[in-house]
Structure formats: C-alpha cells, structure tokens
Amino acid sequence: MTGKSKRFPLSLSAVVEKAPKTVPEKLSAIVKIATPQTATQNALQNLSRAASGANLATSTEPRINPPGPPADRSASLVSDAVRKAMVARVAKQGVKDAKVLAAMEAVPRHLFVEPALASQAYIDASLPIGHHQTISQPYIVARMIEVMRDNGNGGTLNRVLEIGTGCGYQAAVLSLVAKEVYSIERIKPLHELAKANLRPLRIANIRLHYGDGMLGLPQVAPFDGIILAAAGMEVPQTLLEQMSIGGRLVAPVGAQHQVLQLIERVSKFEWTTATLEDCHFVPLRSGVI
Numbered sequence: 001m002t003g004k005s006k007r008f009p010l011s012l013s014a015v016v017e018k019a020p021k022t023v024p025e026k027l028s029a030i031v032k033i034a035t036p037q038t039a040t041q042n043a044l045q046n047l048s049r050a051a052s053g054a055n056l057a058t059s060t061e062p063r064i065n066p067p068g069p070p071a072d073r074s075a076s077l078v079s080d081a082v083r084k085a086m087v088a089r090v091a092k093q094g095v096k097d098a099k100v101l102a103a104m105e106a107v108p109r110h111l112f113v114e115p116a117l118a119s120q121a122y123i124d125a126s127l128p129i130g131h132h133q134t135i136s137q138p139y140i141v142a143r144m145i146e147v148m149r150d151n152g153n154g155g156t157l158n159r160v161l162e163i164g165t166g167c168g169y170q171a172a173v174l175s176l177v178a179k180e181v182y183s184i185e186r187i188k189p190l191h192e193l194a195k196a197n198l199r200p201l202r203i204a205n206i207r208l209h210y211g212d213g214m215l216g217l218p219q220v221a222p223f224d225g226i227i228l229a230a231a232g233m234e235v236p237q238t239l240l241e242q243m244s245i246g247g248r249l250v251a252p253v254g255a256q257h258q259v260l261q262l263i264e265r266v267s268k269f270e271w272t273t274a275t276l277e278d279c280h281f282v283p284l285r286s287g288v289i
Contacts, residue, residue, distance in 0.1 A: 082122045083105055083108070083109070083122055084105055085122065086104070086109075086122040086123075086124070086138055087101050087104050087105045087138075089124055089138075089139075090104060090124070090138055090139050090142045093124075093139050093143075094143075095139070095142040095143055095146050096146070097142075097145075097146040097149060097150070097155075099149070099155070099176075099177055100142050100145050100146045100149065100173075100177060101142065102176070103145075103173045103174075103176035103177055104138060104141070104142050104173060106176060107169065107172045107173050107176070109121045109122060109135075109138070109169060110122070111197060111200075111201075112129075112135060112167040112168060112169040112172075112197050113127050113129065113135060113167070114128075114129075122138070124137050124138055124139050125137050126280075129166055129167045129190070129193070130189070130190070130193075131187050131189060131190055132282065133164075133166055133187065133190060133282055134166070134282060135166060135167050135169050136166075136169075136170065136229060136281070140260075140279060141169070141170050141173060142173075143260070143276075143277075144227055144250045144260070145170075145173060145174065145177060145227070147248065147250050147260075147262055147276065148160070148225040148226075148227060148248045148249075148250050149177060149225070150248075151224070151225070151246055151247070151248050151264075152246050153224070153246060155177075156224070157177060157178035157179065157224045157225050158178070158179045158180065158224050159178070159179065159180045159182070159220070159222075159223050159224055160174055160178040160180070160181055160182070160223055160224060160225040160226065160227070161182050161183070161184070161216060161217060161220075161221075161223045161225070161226045161227070161239075161242070162174060162181065162182070162183040162184070162226075162227050162229065163184055163213035163214070163216075163226070163227065163228045163229060163230065163239070163251075163284075164183075164184070164185065164186075164213055164228065164229030164230045164284075165183040165184065165185035165190065165191060165194045165208060165229075166185065166190055166194065166229060167190065167193055167194055167197055168183075168193070168194030168195075168197045168198045168208075169197075170227070170229060171183040171194065171198070171206050171208070172198060172201060172203060172206070174206075174227070175203045175205050175206050178205070178224075178225065179205060180205050180207070181205055181206045181207070182206075182207045182209065182217055182220055182223075183206065183207070183208050183209065184209045184210075184211050184212075184213040184216075184217065185208070185209075185210060185211075185213070186210075186211065186212055186213055186285065186286075186287065186288045186289065187288075187289055188210060188288070188289065191208065191210040194208055195208060210288065211288060212286055212287055212288055213228075213230075213284075214232075214236045214238070214239070214284065214285075214286045215236075215238060216236075216238055216239050216242045217242070218238070218242060221241075221242035221243075222242055222243060222244035222245075222247065223242055223243060223244060223247060224244050224246075224247045224248075225247060225248055225249070225250075226239055226242070226243060226247070226248075226249040226250075226251075227249075227250050227251070228249075228250070228251035228252065228284065229281065229282075230252070230281050230282050230283060230284035230285070231251070231252035231253060231254055231255075231258045231279075231281040231282070231283060231284055232251075232253065232283070232284035233253065233254070233255065234253060235249060235251050235253065235261070235263060240263065240265070240271055243263075243265040243271075244265065245265055245266070245267065245268070246264070246265065246266075247264070247265050248262060248263070248264050248265075249262070249263040249264075249265075250262055250263075250276075251263070252279045252280075252281040255283075257278070258278065258279050258280055258281060259275050259276070259277065259278055259279065260275070260276040260277050260278075260279045261273060261274070261275055261276065262274045262275075262276055
C-alpha cells in the first residue's frame, strides 16, 4: 500500500446469513470536528433545537416500510420532525450527498437503541448498545458513507461490506445507497440484536454474517466499498485485497488518537491513502465471542 499519491419488502430469511453465488475529486483539506459529545450533555439542547428542525425535502427520498403499530419507542420525541432536524444538523456539519442525507432521514434510528435511550436517538452522539459497543453518531455514519460513495464510478455501489454490524443501524442506511450490503459482527448477541432490529423493516438487500470481520468475506469479494466501524492500528491487508479496482475503504485508524482514513484501490497491487479527520471508535478486534 502506498501513500502517494433497496429494496423493500424483505422476508425474514433474507435478513439472516445467506451464501452468495465488489471524496469529492481529490480530498483537498483535512476537516476537523469536535470530539463527539455525550448523550447526557446534549440531550436537552438538541431536542429543543429539533422542535423547530428544518425539513430536508428531496424528490427521490428512499422509504423504509414501517415496522408496525406504534410501540413505546415511537414517542413524540422520536418523530419524523426530530429525525429531519438531525439530518439538517448533519448537513450543516458538511455532509452534502443528497442520497446519503435522504437515507439518514428514512431510517428510524430510535428503533436501533434501547427504549430508555429513544429520546436521545437523534442527537449527534454515539450511544451504548451493550457489550462495550456503541451505535455511531449520525454525523460520522453519514460522513463515512458519503466518502465511500464519492468514487470514480459516479457513486455506484454494487456491493459493500461493513465490518461491525453492531445494532444494524449503519447497515440499514447503507441498504439505501448500495445494491447489496454484507455486514459482519463478531459478538453473537449483537449479531442477534441486529437481526431482531432489522426484521420489522423488511430490508431485502442486507446479508448479516456472524464471524471475524478482520477476515472479511473473500467468498463474496470484490467490494466496491468497505466500511469499518471499529479502529485498529492499521487496516488488515486481507480487507484491502477484497476491494475492487476503484473501490473505496473508509476506516478509523489509531489507538489513543484516531483518524478517519480513506483507502482507494487504484490497481491490482496499488492503493492510495488519505487522512480525513479526527474520530473516536471502539477498538477493532479479531476472533468471535
């Protein structure tokens, strides 16, 4: 590696594992963002802003089938207006890809967190999902997908791979911008949680796998895009080799200080890298538990 340079509806069987038969112009500057604030610091402030949230209207807004009758998670604090306000804040932070913003607006984030945290689902912060893991803050989800989509193929993503399914939220967003989404989770209870969260949404183009994400899915490769939801000291070589030519991988890299890194495969034996901005993720680990 060098440094130079949806579909809906879905049957239950399509959500679980199936054996399958792949930056604007140049990143001209490093974008700096503040360290993600905690939910407790921002809940009141952001929810009050959300009450008058802006409406990001698009003529091609993707839709997710509603999960059924309202439950305790579907309270007024997690209404469509609050979600639109979240997307408006993400756009104000610099995410410009209209398709990504529409996907963020379409996916009900509150369905992927514990009911007790539903009122905080649309603030710009990561939230705990158990097993020392988190659901990533909305901005970073949108930012990583936007960078991955800004490829030389006009944003077309036929097949993408997500390392670290977690609660399933990012996979749901990815399903609205890619034709096929494969997602790996190494923690069995979280793998089951993601299946349970995604099942009511009936998303037809997601394939969840329980396994070691650092190994990727060579039997399905190549991938046009790969996203890592955990930070290692470097990106595993096996994942680089599963990228298509022209494909993009976006991953947090580092230990105490982490940065978001873009890797693009330019030929069979050459990759280019670019550092985007500071970030904070849980550690990338091998094996399964």
